[in-house]
Amino acid sequence: MRLVVVGAAGRMGRMLVKAVHEAPGCVLAAAVERPGSAMLGQDAGLLAGLPANKVTVTDDAASAFAAADAVLDFTTPDSTVAFAALAAQAGIAHIVGTTGLEPRHLAALEAAASRTAIIRSGNMSLGVNLLAALVRKVSATLGTDWDIEIVEMHHRMKVDAPSGTAVLLGEAAAQGRAVDLAEKRVAVRDGHTGAREPGTIGFATLRGGTVVGDHKVVFASMGERLELSHIAEDRSLFAQGAVKAALWSKGRAPGLYSMADVLGLDAL
Numbered sequence: 001m002r003l004v005v006v007g008a009a010g011r012m013g014r015m016l017v018k019a020v021h022e023a024p025g026c027v028l029a030a031a032v033e034r035p036g037s038a039m040l041g042q043d044a045g046l047l048a049g050l051p052a053n054k055v056t057v058t059d060d061a062a063s064a065f066a067a068a069d070a071v072l073d074f075t076t077p078d079s080t081v082a083f084a085a086l087a088a089q090a091g092i093a094h095i096v097g098t099t100g101l102e103p104r105h106l107a108a109l110e111a112a113a114s115r116t117a118i119i120r121s122g123n124m125s126l127g128v129n130l131l132a133a134l135v136r137k138v139s140a141t142l143g144t145d146w147d148i149e150i151v152e153m154h155h156r157m158k159v160d161a162p163s164g165t166a167v168l169l170g171e172a173a174a175q176g177r178a179v180d181l182a183e184k185r186v187a188v189r190d191g192h193t194g195a196r197e198p199g200t201i202g203f204a205t206l207r208g209g210t211v212v213g214d215h216k217v218v219f220a221s222m223g224e225r226l227e228l229s230h231i232a233e234d235r236s237l238f239a240q241g242a243v244k245a246a247l248w249s250k251g252r253a254p255g256l257y258s259m260a261d262v263l264g265l266d267a268l
């Protein structure tokens with residue numbers, strides 16, 4: 001499969017180039033960076049800590065997509081929307097790991113998904129997607145007298161909060177309760193907040209150091225607490241998940257898919 005990595009010089013982009021290199025049956029068709037990036041013209045293999053692979057970082061996404069089967073995208077919400085339109089135009093699958101997407105970004109992805117397969121997940125790891133399935137189940141089992149709080153910690157360079165994974169876990173909790181996360185989420189608490197409103201789903205964000213991604217879902221009731229957690233030790237696992245999603249996308253009908261679809265976890 002011919003794969004394009006966009007944002008190829010980023011933290012995840014470099015991991016993606018490496019994961020493509022290591023995946024049997026996959027070849028790096030192109031490496032794309034934003035116009036004006038200091039990385040344009042550099043060898044994508046060298047940037048990823050591999051031997052030179054003669055794939056030069058370019059800002060010409062349209063030409064890159066025209067000669068590929070799928071694009072791996074861990075960039076920014078606005079870029080992802082632009083790449084979705086380009087991928088749909090080229091008829092190639094779009095694997096989206098970008099987080100911090102707002103309703104307007106999601107609506108644009110949905111529109112593009114009528115023309116091509118888009119697989120989007122705030123977290124591409126098996127462990128987190130399994131955790132989400134467990135959270136959905138626990139949340140459906142326990143009543144609303146159990147408060148749900150999601151605590152996450154990431155490295156100091158992360159620009160969005162709560163993390164895409166925390167939102168994914170919050171959505172799983174909301175689905176379990178058959179409620180809308182947008183109506184129940186409490187993402188910030190500061191000052192005199194008053195008592196906790198029953199049925200809400202709270203988020204707490206920690207930032208610091210080099211933490212790859214820690215998540216904990218706390219179910220707290222009167223006198224007991226159940227905690228489910230996941231620790232990501234290496235971001236290469238997200239890149240490997242994205243490559244797995246690209247392979248899975250081969251021959252898929254247009255539509256918006258999740259990592260749970262790729263991993264066959266929906267039945268849980």
Ligand code: NAD
Pocket residue numbers: 006007008009010011012013032033034035037074075076079096097098099100121122123124125164235238
């Ligand atoms: P980063 O800032 O290191 O990398 C982003 C890269 O995208 C940069 O190199 C930037 O120049 C490039 N970029 C931005 N706009 C572009 C454009 N228009 N065209 C081409 N390239 C462009 O960030 P990161 O830590 O690699 O994270 C990227 C995204 O992936 C974030 O949203 C992050 O939360 C998300 N993420 C998702 C998962 C997951 O499993 N879904 C895991 C880790 C990170």
